[in-house]
Amino acid sequence: MTVxxxxxxxxxxxxxxxxxxxxxxxxxxxxxxxxxLLNNPQIRDVYLCGEAVSQI
Incomplete structure (x- = not known):
């Protein structure tokens, strides 16, 4: 199913x-x-306030 x-x-x-x-x-x-995407440095800097996020 796609959402x-x-x-x-x-x-x-x-x-x-x-x-x-x-x-x-x-x-x-x-x-x-x-x-x-969560661990992409570009995404972290722009959308996640530079926070490193652990793997899901």
Whole structure:
């Protein structure tokens, strides 16, 4: 089953998702498993306030 979630809280959304997309101005910037995105330095700096997140 596919469920599409649009959420401002990236950390919360990636904790419950298996896979995610990062959109900016309607374009996909990054895509990957939630673990990959949570540990991506670019995502941490911009969306997770620089916090390192442990693997799900």
């Amino acid at each position: 599409f979630i649009v959420e401002q809280n990236a950390h919360l959304a990636l904790q419950i998702a298996d896979y995610g997309y990062v959109l900016q101005n309607g374009r996909i910037l990054l895509a990957g498993s939630s673990g990959e």
